Amino acid sequence: MSEQKQKIAFQGELGANSHMACQAVRPDLEPLPCPSFEDMLDAVKGGDALCAMVPVENSVAGRVADIHHLLPESGLYIIGEHYQRINAMLLGVPGTKISDVKEIRSHVHALAQSRLLMAELGARPVQHSDTAGAARSIAELGDKTIAAIGPKLAAEIYGLEILREGVEDAEHNTTRFLLMAREGVVPPAGNGPCVTTIIFRVRSVPAALYKALGGFATNGVNLTKLESYLVGGHFSAAQFYVDAEGHPEETSLKLALEELQFFCPKGAVKTLGTYPAHPFRLEQAKNGNGGE
Incomplete structure (x- = not known):
């Protein structure tokens, strides 16, 4: 692989919190600052960077605006997550x-x-x-x-x-990042806790979302994130973004995904990635701060 490709892209300028996240996760890669989220993702798609450090949500400010619209369209895969404590x-x-x-x-x-x-x-x-x-x-x-x-x-x-130092109001100020690459890297099943990120659209029938999510409940799959947003400029067309605990080769999540697909149009369910759960996530769950 060429020297040019040994880079990790992030949105912002050198010295940003995203830059610090890059140093924490992939100190072996040269940081590549990008002016926008689109430029960051394009750098990976175009081969100018090996991967991208993508902020998706903050414990104080909530989700990062627009990023969930960009992830499905990027053609990239989530290969890891990182929680960065923000010390302002x-x-x-x-x-x-x-x-x-x-x-x-x-x-x-x-x-x-x-x-x-x-x-x-x-x-x-x-x-x-x-x-x-x-x-x-x-x-x-x-x-x-x-x-x-x-x-x-x-x-x-x-x-x-x-x-x-420490001028932020909340001591828990933490940003969750996703590490994204051109190709998915799925860890082996049974090799530790995993998270699987899914996007889907349901059929336009009464109670479709309730029924689609029922498979996760009946199979004991914990959802740590469920968000909806409009697509295609239509108020009636919503896409859903889900973080589910588990690996798609494990029986519980496999059955839940099969039931989900039954209530969705053909090709409307897409897995963005399966990756190891970050230790911060596991500690939060241990302390009773995670899950549905």
């Missing part, structure tokens, strides 16, 4: 005092997750496309009255000082 830092140019700060720049989610800091400082929030980009912008300006909320890595890359 207040960053400033060298010599800045917190009392100097009148404006704070960051991604809309980072700003929303740091309301207590805003109230304390009386600073004006300004939205930026991503946290690392906000850090880069204040480094270029060199204005001590303008700070940014971003990761520690961004401070290191852009030569900024950390004015305060």
Whole structure:
């Protein structure tokens, strides 16, 4: 494989939380920053990157907008998941005092997750496309009255000082990422807990969704995620996104999927990937924080 392909794509600039997730999961790959989610996925499809680190949901802000529309159309497969603890830092140019700060720049989610800091400082929030980009912008300006909320890595890359650590309101602030590649890598059945991600559409008949999901209940399959979103610009056409615990070769999930297909149009059920459950997920389930 060429040197060009030894990369992992992510949305954002160098120093972003997604960049940190790439370092945590695949430190052997060179990070490839991309301006949009579409560009990130296209980099993998086009062979410019081996895989992509895709944020799908945050414990505070909820699901990442638009990403679920892009995943089924990408043609890529989920080969892993990663949970990244978000440690937000207040960053400033060298010599800045917190009392100097009148404006704070960051991604809309980072700003929303740091309301207590805003109230304390009386600073004006300004939205930026991503946290690392906000850090880069204040480094270029060199204005001590303008700070940014971003990761520690961004401070290191852009030569900024950390004015305060842990400025996020919630201590549980965590983002779930999916590792996606051109080809699926399915772990062997019985080799540890797995998650299977499925998208499907049901037939347009009464109680179709209730009946389709019944197979998971009767076969004892736990669903940790179930979301719907409109497709094709029609309010009556919904697609469903499901994370199910288990492996499709295990009897319980195999039977549940067979029953699901019975209530869906032909070709309307697609598996996006089967991958090992992350230790964070297992710890959450152990503490009673996961499942339906």
